[in-house]
Amino acid sequence: MTEVNKVLVVGGGIGGLCAAIALRRQGVAVDLVELKSDWTVYGVGIIQQSNVVREMARLGVLDRYLGAAYAFEDVGIYDLQGNPLARIPGQRLAGPQYPANVGISRLALHQVLSSTAIELGAQVRLGLSVESFEQDADGVDVTFTDASTGRYALLVGADGVYSKIRGMLFGDTYRPRFTGQAVWRYNFARDPSIDHLASYMGPGGNAGLVPLSDNLMYLFSTSHEPENPWYEQAQLADLMRDRIANVGGLVGTLREQITDSTKVVYKPMEVVFVDEPWFKGRVLLIGDAAHATTPHLGQGAGMAIEDALVLSMELAGEGSLQAKLERFMARRFERxxxxxxxSVLAGDREMARDQTFDRIGLTKQMLKLTAEPI
Known part of the structure; x- marks a missing residue:
């Protein structure tokens, strides 16, 4: 058995923090470096579907943020005027005492994950990244951007879609690609009818409403944005209203309340998938650094969280580090x-306005797959 007793995690987002927590619970020493000096989070909220709820319970953090979140059971699919098309029941994969799904603000989730990692003894340094590293048979020697150094049994690159570690491992082989779409998000006071994830879809547009707490929800919409334009912040409220002009029902009522451009979160969709093992020697990629995707199936962060749990399980197992990382890849790659x-296919079919595409069927297929053990 090869003991992995000290790990460097690069990136303090959801995947990196979950990896730090999972590894500390295994007794592994963890250093975590995050490029941002101000450890803020981007975006408004996040959907944690049944498989993610299961893994957060296993990670031992779910109980710490359920009180700040919104628990719900079902996903509702509606046409653009708010008429119901389907209701997809959730599964309580974490156990009967936990909900099937959870909506939570990214800030609330970050506060729980970061405080938990630090309480468990992860050594966190902000405003810092990796300048270079050199591997040998027994470890990785790292030089940081402040000229400090460290030696680790494993380096985990959890540094996102623009991963510096991915570039160090693979050069320019894998670069983020703009899909042609962007996502728009805006917070509202929660309407009492939004006690589930409500998705509105049709050939003329799409939107969704996600409960985040008893008094908060957010509205999202995806749009075709050819050539990836850059917009002035002052334009964003007008543009978001325009993008959901064909959506009625509650979304239509809310549309005219989108007035503050500073509160619109606009994000072009960029994807990358490392189509070979995500590690070389003692350096491994997880999360968006290895497989950034679009939000159409609501599983991007979920896959990063699963990566973190599986990595900690395999590192605690038998065999060489190479064998452990190969087992990690066997459990993660195809999923x-x-x-x-x-997710990318769903976006492509949206842009093509393909009325024959079975989005509901794909959602059910995804839920069946992700319900399977990791």
């Missing part, structure tokens, strides 16, 4: 590839 490819 993440399915989510990546099908």
């Amino acid at each position: 993440c590839k399915f989510i990546s490819e099908k």
